[in-house]
Amino acid sequence: MSTPTSRGEVPVHRIDRILAYMSFGLLLLSIVCFLAIMIGSANGADMREGVWPTVGALVWFTPPVAFVLVITLVILNFARRARANRAE
Template sequence: MSTRTPGEDLPVRRIDRILAFMSLGLLLLSVICFFAIMIGSAARADFGTGVWPTVGVVVYIAPILAFVLLITVLVMSLVRRARANRGS
């Protein structure tokens, strides 16, 4: 186990913060689009025209991209911690 004190924790980098917030934003966008599709279905909207095809694609693609971004942040953080522990 590591003998580091709690005050010696590594600072959060800007790229980590940006990727984490992008992941959260994509998940939020996906949920909003999902509810828009539910409301559009109740209103009997024509999903073949307008912005509806884009909204439908966002529901499928955004959670996958958010997961990839979250895994990227996790891997980058683990690599950074491993390098810091190896150096001390």
């Protein structure tokens, strides 16, 4: 489940990768939705119907969720390093 490392480093676990990729994916989704709104509004799309309200909601809600995932990742790494340092 973890990648062995040398020099006493803390191994990278699967949950670390999952949290990192999920936060990156959510930020990328937010940027793509923002660009879609800009292109759609420039082309005269009605932002009140169709898929546009969902796209607008994604722009607002995905960055905070990605931030929470990054903070969770940092807290997990700090706790893991503290445990590793206590064991030495």
